[in-house]
Amino acid sequence: QVQLVESGGGLVQVGGSLRLSCAASGRTFSRYTMGWFRQAPGTERDLVAAINWSGASTYYADSVKGRFTISRDNAKNTVYLQMNSLKPDDTAVYYCNADPPFPGDWGQGTQVTVSS
DSSP: OOOOEEEEEEEEETTEEEEEEEEEEOOOOOOOOOEEEEEEETSOEEEEEEOOSSOOOOOEOOTTTTTTTEEEEEGTTTTEEEEESOEEEEEEEEEESSOOOOOGGGOEEEEEEEOO
16 A cells, blocks of 8 residues: 655744655655645645656756755655745645656645745
8 A cells, every 4th residue: 555654844934944754655666756746725736846766866846946955765765855945935735746646645745834
């Protein structure tokens, strides 16, 4: 059974930092490009960052470029998202999944709230 468990979210002030973690099991995720997605109320779920299977190649949405860093530890089946210089627009539920995502694999996500 596939499980993606996101953690590390919380309430932070503008300019603060958070580190999200995604623990994966039930699939050989080390073979896949993995991504972090986010969804704010009333909006679609969008990809914000992705990392290929080896970690050698990354992608960032323009809105987070220079502030967020994605990484992975295949030995631990874990993907991370370091988020710095957070802004109110970063407020959303954050999810991880393969990129492109497996529709049935979405976890509960972790809430990130940036207060001004």
